[in-house]
Amino acid sequence: MPEQDAAARARNFLEVNQGLPDASACLEADRCIQCKDAKCVAGCPVGIDIPGFVAALAADDISKAADILLADNVLPGVTGRVCPQETQCEELCVRGKKGTPVGIGYLERFVADWARENRPDLFEPPPPTGKKVAIVGSGPAGLTCAGELAKRGHAVTVFEALHKAGGVLVYGIPEFRLPNVIVEKEVETLQRRGVEIVCDVVIGQTYTIPELMDEEGFDAVFIANGAGLPIFQGIKGEHLKGVYSANEFLTRVNLMGANNAAESDTPVTRAGDIVVCGGGNTAMDAVRTARRLGANPATLVYRRSREEMPARVEEIKHAEEEGVQLQLLCNPVEILGDEDGWVRALRCIKMVLGEPDASGRRRPVPIEGSEFDIPCRVFIEAIGTRANPLLTQTTPGLETNKWGNIVIDENNMTSIPGVFAGGDIVRGGATVILAMGDGKNTAKSIHTHLTNGASPSTDTSRNGVKTAGGPSL
Numbered sequence: 001m002p003e004q005d006a007a008a009r010a011r012n013f014l015e016v017n018q019g020l021p022d023a024s025a026c027l028e029a030d031r032c033i034q035c036k037d038a039k040c041v042a043g044c045p046v047g048i049d050i051p052g053f054v055a056a057l058a059a060d061d062i063s064k065a066a067d068i069l070l071a072d073n074v075l076p077g078v079t080g081r082v083c084p085q086e087t088q089c090e091e092l093c094v095r096g097k098k099g100t101p102v103g104i105g106y107l108e109r110f111v112a113d114w115a116r117e118n119r120p121d122l123f124e125p126p127p128p129t130g131k132k133v134a135i136v137g138s139g140p141a142g143l144t145c146a147g148e149l150a151k152r153g154h155a156v157t158v159f160e161a162l163h164k165a166g167g168v169l170v171y172g173i174p175e176f177r178l179p180n181v182i183v184e185k186e187v188e189t190l191q192r193r194g195v196e197i198v199c200d201v202v203i204g205q206t207y208t209i210p211e212l213m214d215e216e217g218f219d220a221v222f223i224a225n226g227a228g229l230p231i232f233q234g235i236k237g238e239h240l241k242g243v244y245s246a247n248e249f250l251t252r253v254n255l256m257g258a259n260n261a262a263e264s265d266t267p268v269t270r271a272g273d274i275v276v277c278g279g280g281n282t283a284m285d286a287v288r289t290a291r292r293l294g295a296n297p298a299t300l301v302y303r304r305s306r307e308e309m310p311a312r313v314e315e316i317k318h319a320e321e322e323g324v325q326l327q328l329l330c331n332p333v334e335i336l337g338d339e340d341g342w343v344r345a346l347r348c349i350k351m352v353l354g355e356p357d358a359s360g361r362r363r364p365v366p367i368e369g370s371e372f373d374i375p376c377r378v379f380i381e382a383i384g385t386r387a388n389p390l391l392t393q394t395t396p397g398l399e400t401n402k403w404g405n406i407v408i409d410e411n412n413m414t415s416i417p418g419v420f421a422g423g424d425i426v427r428g429g430a431t432v433i434l435a436m437g438d439g440k441n442t443a444k445s446i447h448t449h450l451t452n453g454a455s456p457s458t459d460t461s462r463n464g465v466k467t468a469g470g471p472s473l
Contacts, residue, residue, distance in 0.1 A: 014175075015177070076108055129154050140433075226423060244268070291322050301332060349367065420445060
């Protein structure tokens with residue numbers, strides 16, 4: 001994958017990965033050996049016909065490849081950029097047993113980008129069913145469910161709390177990984193297919209779930225509002241100025257233009273030395289963003305070793321190339337402040353790995369007497385999120401677990417008939433593609449529920465999508 005030069009990209013927010021050239025994409029697609037038992041498909045949460053679209057691309061029929069890909073995935077430009085293929089479809093690729101797996105993610109991005117620029121939307125609306133579905137949240141789960149329900153003829157309205165559709169795709173993921181224009185185009189496609197998106201509506205405050213069903217006339221509701229309440233460590237000094245959650249920091253930059261301090265109404269504090277705590281993709285996004293805002297050093301503190309980091313390997317590689325410093329096997333114990341109440345340093349303790357814990361990773365154990373300080377003016381915590389209780393506390397009879405996540409049955413229905421849920425509000429913090437899988441599966445369950453128990457067709461994922469034929473590469 002061609003990349004923007006590391007030294008240059010550490011100073012801008014342009015996309016790092018530049019996309020495969022035409023010839024490279026065809027050569028990569030040709031590496032697929034078309035297994036009879038295509039395990040890669042089983043590794044895809046949205047069930048893309050991977051061998052089908054890859055074979056069409058290898059045969060220089062990119063239009064057919066687009067038909068196949070778009071029939072199964074309503075957000076291919078997104079998943080081709082941020083889906084962790086290396087631990088899903090590519091991990092199961094037979095090619096990977098004796099070498100490098102086929103670059104399925106890169107090929108998905110290639111086909112999606114070509115389709116967006118070179119062909120019109122070929123969606124043909126099915127006959128309307130007369131049923132209305134409300135979707136809470138316009139993130140990956142909500143948008144996917146909306147697209148799948150539109151294919152089945154249902155009237156869909158998506159309610160988004162923020163002023164822009166996309167959910168975590170626009171507030172949580174920096175443009176150097178996922179440009180906002182990609183999300184905007186995917187959203188526009190759904191709107192052309194009849195999906196209504198209403199922003200600045202907070203379900204649980206503007207409307208409650210019972211009001212949507214009893215007063216607004218929706219026949220079913222899909223709750224996909226994510227898990228956006230940040231978790232803090234509870235260490236001394238978290239009240240100091242210059243302490244952020246990764247959610248706040250990234251939202252201000254990604255959605256509200258805080259990287260342009262002169263024009264932003266909500267700028268973030270810039271500093272020469274910024275420390276981020278965490279080891280996942282959100283932590284990587286935060287520390288790489290800090291680097292682009294001028295942090296030198298931009299340091300990532302993580303309590304385990306590099307091998308245990310849950311972030312994508314590519315993101316770790318990109319971060320190091322951009323000058324991010326990894327401070328591994330250490331954990332914050334206190335945030336130190338100056339006389340004016342600003343962060344001045346982070347006190348950490350060194351760790352050693354012990355026996356595996358419930359996650360299967362070796363448990364980090366503090367080394368007594370090993371405390372040391374890292375100078376910084378901004379400290380960002382990226383250790384996870386949990387469910388925001390605003391919606392659940394205003395929905396009588398909605399069952400949640402001890403973490404505040406919504407409890408669902410095997411059909412993704414909640415304890416309230418006709419109300420479904422999926423994505424991070426059910427799983428806790430997870431990946432974009434898993435949320436999309438929940439959205440797609442829930443759409444099938446909602447369709448069955450609205451059609452009096454009739455099972456959805458085995459080919460409903462392709463309803464309304466017209467094949468094109470057309471130019472080759």
